[in-house]
Amino acid sequence: MKVYLHGPPRSGKTARLAAQMVEWLNRGVRPDHILALSASRPQAGRFREALGRAAATGSTGQPRIGTFYGLAQQHVGLFFPLVGQAAGFADPRREPAFIDVEAAQYFLNRIVEPRITDFDELRLTRPRLLGQLLDNAHKAALAGFGLDEIAARLSAAWSGDPRRLKAYQRAQDIALEFRRFCLDRGALDFSLQHDMFARHLLQETAYRKFIAGQCRYLLIDNVEELPPIAHDFVRLALSGCDEAIVVEDDPGGFRLFLGADPASARRLRTVCDTVEEAVAPIQDRPIAMFGRTLAAVVAAPAEAPSAGRAAGSRWPRVTLLASKSKFWVSMVQAAADQIIALTGQGMPASAIAVLAPYVEDVLRFELEERLRGAGLRVRAVRPSRPLYDHPVARGLVTLARLGHPDLAAAETRAAGVSTHEIARALTVALAGLDPARAKVLADGAQRVEAGRLPMISDKGVWDRAGMRFRERYEALSGWLSTWRMAESTGSTPPLDVWWQTLFAEILSQPGFGLAADGDGANVADKLVRSARVFREALQATGVAPAQSIAADYVGLLSEGVLAAQYAPERESETGEDGVLLAPVYTYLTGDYRSQVQIWLDVNASGWYDRIHQALTHPYVLSRSWQAMQARFEAEGQADVAMQWSEEDEHRARQDMLRRVIVGLCDRCGDRLYLASSQLGLSGQEEAGALARALQRAL
């Protein structure tokens, strides 16, 4: 039996998937014939947890568990000799090099560099420009259309300044050139992997047979969060499998940035034997009921009569917080007071989630400060900070500029390392050195030799900085100077190995900065790996001489172009205890659930606004748009109908807001608090669609 199961969160769908997997194993199904796919790694973790629990009763077996993206990468790698030629690789007999987003951005940057002024009028920073150009290639691959359609789609949808059409054409030309570059050099970036998967591998007879043999039992979770080419794969697997459950969370489609397409997912219903609805009786879930009412108000015309009752009467479990507050901090204070009151009544802190469109450092800090007195912790699951923002990463980059032979030579020609950078690097390198003393040392060093870390003989400097640092400072200085003097040759260690050597010989030794700093060592390790993957991608594709790779890496890292790497966070920072603080979309895509939700900044438009992207468009570059276009063309009105109008944007926002509201409320068990202030964090006044809908619904 092949079942398409849809329903709201908390209706037992994922539990049913997990139970089915264990039941198949207990029934003696070959574990390697079971494929369990999820939209994200944490969600795939639920299958593993189920296996862990089943182990207690002796259940054995290892199904294939993972994400669609991992499966596509693995299968493209394995079947490469079958499809490399058809995909256009210059040498399909050579093993391809999988490259990550950082290396892709680097290659793209080389292509964009000579034409950067072509995009001046868009006023985009370089990282954002590269990000959007790459995003177009990703979207095309995930929806299953060619890069040569990008400009036509975006242009047909555009109704503004005609100069933009040129920019679309250039964006497409660059995407095509990037693709040619990858094919010529044997590089497989995310977009090419998925393009090959969808347009070549899925058509290959040998692959179809392989899937029919391997995927006899299929479990697909959160199918609505997957892109259309994943649905193509699921359709293929469903056609040959014995049993399957495909689960759709409704509402969903929050991973718009990764091509999530619920409409495409729903078309899979036709290839399943039955469609079942998982029911969670709504009358027992007052917040879910409120969510549906509020969502209906969002869609209703503005002049429609208000549902019109005060909070606390019709919706006793929904409370407005700080609605008369003028300032943002008062709103945060009201939220903190409410949390303290709730935990005082026995509610565990971990059952409470504070949600906002964006979670900036200042929000985390303010909330932490206000809860600390009550002994409550905050666990923030906001996106991690970029690796280069971490002091240890910055310190290691500065030390490399001071000592790595390939970089030190470049520094001599360029402006050099500043005193400020040296001081910060010293606080990382020498345990116990505070910023003030580091500044004394850096100043002293600059008086001896600017832009370096020379020996300091001035006793006055040591009297002020502390004699206890002298031995370690000199060890570091001597070590760096030995390296700097070494000529940059073919045997110079690449940056990743050089950093490892620095870590082993200096930084992890007693008294140095990372010897007892586990988090710092984790950041150093992440930096080493990132530099290595970057180097290997450049070496495999032969695009840059070995001696320039270190400088290229450091240059792009400090410009913010290599922003894909994030600093690792300890489990203890994101562990289970404490009040959860998360951006709305992170909460939804991570499928969190809470007894209590506190929504902050309900006046803000960030609840439904997309970040403005001049060169790309999630709806226009989707498969649903393609289907719509075909329909309009058949009706002879393609030109006019395909423009993306203000009205379309308004509808898309409304639709997203409705899904966000229902998605959040379905994940809230008991009580909902809505907090706002007249002025936002930066002092602006907002009255977004959510706030207006709340006025009418409450």
Added chain:
Amino acid sequence: MSATNRIPVKMGELDPGFVFSQHSLADYDACARRFYLRFIARQAWPMVEDGPEGLSAIDRQAYLRQGKTLHRWIERRLLGLPAGADSTESADAELVVWWERFLATDLSGLPARRTPELELACVVGGARLYARFDLLASDEDGRAVIVDWKTLRGQKPPSPAFFRDRLQTRVYLFALAAAGAPFNGGRPFDPARLSMRYWLANFPERPWVDVPYRRADYEVDRQRLTAMVSAIRARSGEAAFEKTERLQTCAMCDYRTLCARGSARGGVALEDAAIALDDAALLDDTDAPALDA
């Protein structure tokens, strides 16, 4: 300055869903603290990864890459796909030699049903124990051979006893006997019908080493693996995972500066280190979830 740096990790418990493997058990066998640092604290410690026998970090990385490529080519071959090695001019010379030796190897003595890259998990001491075979060759009458492609280098191959005793062998054979029924028509394999073969890419004069299995071995392995898993699960907190007393174990350990147990550079080459390096070629594939991007 204390002799040992303490890592300020708050949690000290093994994840309840933790999946054991030959790698994690080998770490525990070598040193309980190493197990703690790697699998509970998940502490990275980015030391230079030199290889044994003077292999530089860069050479080591290239060697690991070649090992991975060889595994991929063999997997393709076993699946009936073109291996991708037709263009040997773009491949590394040593890799080509390995590949040619593989092609020249007579595998006809192995049972006929071939399943490459097979993942298996059994239950030991209430926890899951994971294995990934390069190849399982089995037949209708319950005979099965686990095959492992090894690219380890050296003057001469390690002794048969070395292969017999290593944890990989014990875990793989035990896991197949304990959880292999779905691959044997629903009947558990009789341990006496199982064996493991290490194919040695660098020793053409002795292309493989076979390790037979017996029912008594199965019982011994069961007791040993259960005792190991139970002992690990019974420990709690950093202090419960003590440092090894065998100082030579620390010489090649990544954590040696953290534990104040050795110099910045790795120590002398050991036979065990050579094979550990060889295994590392598949470490990522083995312990990481197989399909995750």
